[in-house]
Amino acid sequence: MTIYFDNSATTQVRKEVAEAMVEFISTNYGNPSSIHAVGRNSYKAMALARKRVAGLLNCSPTEICFAGCGTLANNLAILGRARFVEANGLGKHIITSRIEHPAVTGPARYLEGQGWKLTVLDVDKEGFIKVEQLMDALTDETSIISIMWANNEIGTLQPIKEMAQAVQEYAKERDREIFFHTDAVQAAGKVPIDLKEVPVSALSISGHKFHAPKGVGALFLRRGVNLMPITFGGGQERGLMPGTESMPNIVALGMAAELASGEMEDSVSRLKEMQSYMIEQLSTVPGVHITGTRDLDKRLPGHVSVAVENCEGEALVMQLDLKGICCSSASACHKGIVEPSHVLSALDLPCGLVKGSVRISLGKFNTMEECREAVAQIKSVFESQKLSVI
Numbered sequence: 001m002t003i004y005f006d007n008s009a010t011t012q013v014r015k016e017v018a019e020a021m022v023e024f025i026s027t028n029y030g031n032p033s034s035i036h037a038v039g040r041n042s043y044k045a046m047a048l049a050r051k052r053v054a055g056l057l058n059c060s061p062t063e064i065c066f067a068g069c070g071t072l073a074n075n076l077a078i079l080g081r082a083r084f085v086e087a088n089g090l091g092k093h094i095i096t097s098r099i100e101h102p103a104v105t106g107p108a109r110y111l112e113g114q115g116w117k118l119t120v121l122d123v124d125k126e127g128f129i130k131v132e133q134l135m136d137a138l139t140d141e142t143s144i145i146s147i148m149w150a151n152n153e154i155g156t157l158q159p160i161k162e163m164a165q166a167v168q169e170y171a172k173e174r175d176r177e178i179f180f181h182t183d184a185v186q187a188a189g190k191v192p193i194d195l196k197e198v199p200v201s202a203l204s205i206s207g208h209k210f211h212a213p214k215g216v217g218a219l220f221l222r223r224g225v226n227l228m229p230i231t232f233g234g235g236q237e238r239g240l241m242p243g244t245e246s247m248p249n250i251v252a253l254g255m256a257a258e259l260a261s262g263e264m265e266d267s268v269s270r271l272k273e274m275q276s277y278m279i280e281q282l283s284t285v286p287g288v289h290i291t292g293t294r295d296l297d298k299r300l301p302g303h304v305s306v307a308v309e310n311c312e313g314e315a316l317v318m319q320l321d322l323k324g325i326c327c328s329s330a331s332a333c334h335k336g337i338v339e340p341s342h343v344l345s346a347l348d349l350p351c352g353l354v355k356g357s358v359r360i361s362l363g364k365f366n367t368m369e370e371c372r373e374a375v376a377q378i379k380s381v382f383e384s385q386k387l388s389v390i
């Protein structure tokens with residue numbers, strides 16, 4: 001039997017989502033840009049999907065730009081705004097953090113190579129960035145901020161609302177615009193996001209993290225905020241994401257968003273219950289340390305991450321795999337040397353801990369029964385691996 005505990009890596013496509021897609025792979029094959037009846041069917045379906053995604057985020061459908069994945073949405077936000085900044089002779093300073101996904105650090109480092117000043121904010125031992133820290137980093141040249149809503153490795157939820165409000169006030173007082181982007185790929189569909197309350201300029205999501213297929217995402221771009229395209233082609237998605245739309249995937253994203261919105265409250269409480277059980281159980285094992293925060297109101301529901309003393313994360317994951325439990329590690333072995341991830345390194349964990357990371361990410365299809373069954377196996381693997389290393 002397989003127990004799938006790797007929902008932060010990807011999730012199973014829901015039956016309702018798969019069913020909704022079929023029509024757009026087979027009978028309804030129109031190009032949404034075509035003006036005839038077949039094309040109009042697709043156009044209508046795309047409009048509904050846009051409305052559903054907007055419903056998940058509480059924004060206007062006109063503020064949603066479909067993209068091929070979360071990575072593309074992040075790149076479009078950062079590089080598209082950078083093009084606008086450069087075209088208008090604005091300040092070339094970008095702020096990000098030490099625990100961002102490569103889909104944010106990549107474009108940020110690229111800009112640094114192009115002459116931008118890059119500030120990378122530190123995090124505390126639980127992976128949090130303080131609002132004051134961000135405010136202290138702002139300069140007259142700051143044009144772009146990109147800070148993630150939820151971290152994939154340690155589940156930490158940043159105070160994005162407070163940060164975005166403080167930045168908005170700061171910019172208003174100085175009669176300037178500061179583009180605030182957040183990578184919400186791990187947060188969307190799992191925690192409530194209300195863009196009427198959180199004044200970010202742009203936000204990225206990805207379908208496969210909440211039961212749509214891989215290869216579809218979206219960028220929320222607040223009305224009135226300027227961005228320039230980073231790829232060129234037809235005029236789709238207001239010219240920001242040109243290319244004929246992947247109708248089945250867009251329909252799927254809409255359906256997954258609709259289902260996630262309707263089930264948010266129940267899902268958060270179910271996942272928190274299992275998460276709290278797993279954290280409680282695993283922290284009783286000597287040498288096992290919870291990484292990220294234990295405050296479940298500040299952590300992704302269902303996300304559990306640990307570091308096991310004097311162990312190698314990949315070896316633990318392989319042992320668990322042999323027992324039918326799928327999870328992941330942020331510590332990877334490159335050419336025989338175990339390297340901690342940039343996220344774990346940023347937490348300043350003791351040396352014997354950073355290499356033994358394991359992430360258990362629970363999702364909609366997991367049950368408490370599975371958690372009970374898995375916990376016994378996980379505990380025995382952690383114990384036996386420690387013994388074999390010592």
Ligand code: PLP
Nearest residue numbers: 069070071101103152185186206
């Ligand atoms: N940002 C975060 C925080 C992620 O966890 C991921 C994927 O793991 C991405 C961005 C990239 O999303 P996608 O896989 O849709 O390109």
